Structure formats: C-alpha cells, structure tokens
Amino acid sequence: xxxxxxxxxxxxxxxxxxxxxxxxxxxxxxxxxxxxxxxxxxxxxxxxxxxxxxxxxxxxxxxxxxxxxxxxxxxxxxxxxxxxxxxxxxxxxxxxxxxxxxxxxxxxxxxxxxxxxxxxxxxxxxxxxxxxxxxxxxxxxxxxxxxxxxxxxxxxxxxxxxxxxxxxxxxxxxxxxxxxxxxxxxxxxxxxxxxxxxxxxxxxxxxxxxxxxxxxxxxxxxxxxxxxxxxxxxxxxxxxxxxxxxxxxxxxxxxxxxxxxxxxxxxxxxxxxxxxxxxxxxxxxxxxxxxxxxxxxxxxxxxxxxxxxxxxxxxxxxxxx
Ligand code: FAQ
Numbered sequence: 001x002x003x004x005x006x007x008x009x010x011x012x013x014x015x016x017x018x019x020x021x022x023x024x025x026x027x028x029x030x031x032x033x034x035x036x037x038x039x040x041x042x043x044x045x046x047x048x049x050x051x052x053x054x055x056x057x058x059x060x061x062x063x064x065x066x067x068x069x070x071x072x073x074x075x076x077x078x079x080x081x082x083x084x085x086x087x088x089x090x091x092x093x094x095x096x097x098x099x100x101x102x103x104x105x106x107x108x109x110x111x112x113x114x115x116x117x118x119x120x121x122x123x124x125x126x127x128x129x130x131x132x133x134x135x136x137x138x139x140x141x142x143x144x145x146x147x148x149x150x151x152x153x154x155x156x157x158x159x160x161x162x163x164x165x166x167x168x169x170x171x172x173x174x175x176x177x178x179x180x181x182x183x184x185x186x187x188x189x190x191x192x193x194x195x196x197x198x199x200x201x202x203x204x205x206x207x208x209x210x211x212x213x214x215x216x217x218x219x220x221x222x223x224x225x226x227x228x229x230x231x232x233x234x235x236x237x238x239x240x241x242x243x244x245x246x247x248x249x250x251x252x253x254x255x256x257x258x259x260x261x262x263x264x265x266x267x268x269x270x271x272x273x274x275x276x277x278x279x280x281x282x283x284x285x286x287x288x289x290x291x292x293x294x295x296x297x298x299x300x301x302x303x304x305x306x307x308x309x310x311x312x313x314x315x316x317x318x319x320x321x
Contacts, residue, residue, distance in 0.1 A: 178192050256269030
C-alpha cells in the first residue's frame, strides 16, 4: 500500500531494503527483525530438517553402544551420541525462534512430511560403520556446517559454532576407529574397507542434488543461508577425504576417481542420483525403521513431558500466589 507521498518507499519496501542492506553488510538477521515470509519459511525448513537429522542420526550409532569393543570406545560413543542430541536441541531452539513451535516441527517429521538427511537411512552392520560414520559423515557435516557459522540468521549461525567444534572431535574419533581397524588383523582391515565401500557414495550424496537440480541453491545463496553450492561443498569433501583414505591405505570404491592436475581437484565417477531420490522419497534401506523408532521414542517420553509441564504449571502457580 502506498502512503500517497510520491517517491517515498512503501513500508514493506522500506523493510525489504533494510533487510537486504543488512545482508549486504554481512550483519545478522535476528528473531525480532522483519524478514520476508519466504526467508522465514526456507530457514524454518532447513533448520528443522537439520535438527531432525541430528536426532534421527543418533539411531545408527546408538545401535552399537551396547556392542562397542571396549569400555573406552563405549564411553566415547555414548558421549558422541549425546552430543548429537544436544545439536538437535540447539537447532530446534533456533527453528522455534522463527515462530513455529517445536511440537509442530516434530509432528511434521513423524507424519513423514519433513525431511531428514538421507545418510541416516543406511544400516550400521559392523563396528567399522561407527568409524566410517565419524570419519565420513561427520567429516561431510563439518564441511557443510562451517560456512553456516557465517550465515545470515543469528541463532542458526551461533548454534553452529559449538556444533562444529563437537563435530571435529567426532570426525577424529571416527578416523581413529578406522585407523585402528586398518592397522589391525586382515579381517579387521577388510571390515574397514567394507564400511568405506558402503558409506562412500551415500556420504557424497549427503550434500544434496547436483547444482543443476537443486531447488533452493540460488535463493538460499542470495539470502546467505547457504554460502556455497551443494557441488562446491561436495568437491571440498572429496578433495579432503581422498588423501585421508590413502593414509589409511583403503580404497575409495570408485574406479573412475582421478586427480586432475589442471584443476587441482579430484574427479569422481557418476553418482547414482536415482538412489538418492529413492532414499529421500522414503524408500531407503532403513527409512521405515528410523521413523517408527522416533515415533516410539516420542510416545514413550510422553510421561516425562507431561511431568515437566505439570511441574512448570505448579511452580508458576506458587510464584503467582
Ligand atoms: N537428505 O534444493 P536443495 C549431521 C532435499 S547433520 C535429504 O539442494 P537445500 C550430523 C532438500 O531438503 C546432516 N533431503 O535443498 C551428524 C530439498 O527438499 P525440500 C544434515 C535432502 O536445502 C553426524 C531437495 O532435496 N545437515 O550429519 C538432502 O538448499 C553423524 C532439494 O535440494 C544439514 O541439514 C539430503 N542429503 O540444500 C549427526 C545441514 N539434500 O526441502 C549424527 C544444513 C537435499 O524442498 C551422526 N542443510 N535434500 O522438500 C543444508 O545445508 C541444506 O539443507 C542441504 C540441502 C545442503 C542438505
């Protein structure tokens, strides 16, 4: 609506200009600030998907807590899985600051309407898979998330600072497991290689569809929600991880992998994007199992939420009296 004075920006235009000028000056957008609806919606989608990924991501590794090969490994794994729960909570808080209550975000996950990372729909068949997840999946997560510490939305950027520090520890513990197995007996080495064979391509896919097929890349880059495209981050991951595999003397399961002297990057063979879309669409090896485990955990925890809400009600009542 115009205020009728020629040349004066309409109120929404003025707010839009202020928003864009903050982005241009690399200033953060904070919860009380005006923001376009579409920016709010995209952020809520991405942050809640990220939160769901952290929580669902506890399941594959949680599967090995009771079977870790030593007390030392068990303690480390327990701490790591608890860290992931913490990451989920920071991220749900950041998403809630955009106006959608946590219950709604969780309900969307349980109804199969909200996504979570494709990577967590693969099974953890051996102890080496715990190593491969730490090394590859946390390694990929760090590469994706370090730039998000500089994204335009304050609560998301700040949550990511602590998360990235913890993910660095996770990546090292995964590499350490792989190193131990790779330098162990021949069956242990074979177990490490088998885990790499199964987790390599899903980790490469984790960065999302190729840029040409990404729905949100362009707009999210403009809004500084993303600072790099899916393919740029994927390339960083490949360039970082191939030399690590060489140090482990393990073989990346890609006969077409080669170093390009000209571009100074590794090149990989074709990615099976049909598999990616199948998994994202709900038909991966463990999608149904993961979702039903989350729904069961939510239902089993109802008494804790009820007790906490009752306690808060009583305390508010006694303070008011
Ligand atoms: N899985 O247009 P784009 C972790 C969807 S945390 C499932 O490129 P966007 C820690 C995408 O949502 C791992 N869906 O989308 C840990 C969109 O669908 P929509 C999670 C995917 O958002 C370690 C459609 O495809 N990290 O690992 C995936 O611009 C170990 C089109 O794609 C984050 O969430 C996928 N892999 O870019 C925990 C980081 N990729 O929503 C436990 C933050 C794409 O339109 C153990 N998120 N889709 O229906 C991001 O950086 C971005 O959201 C991307 C996707 C890069 C994931």
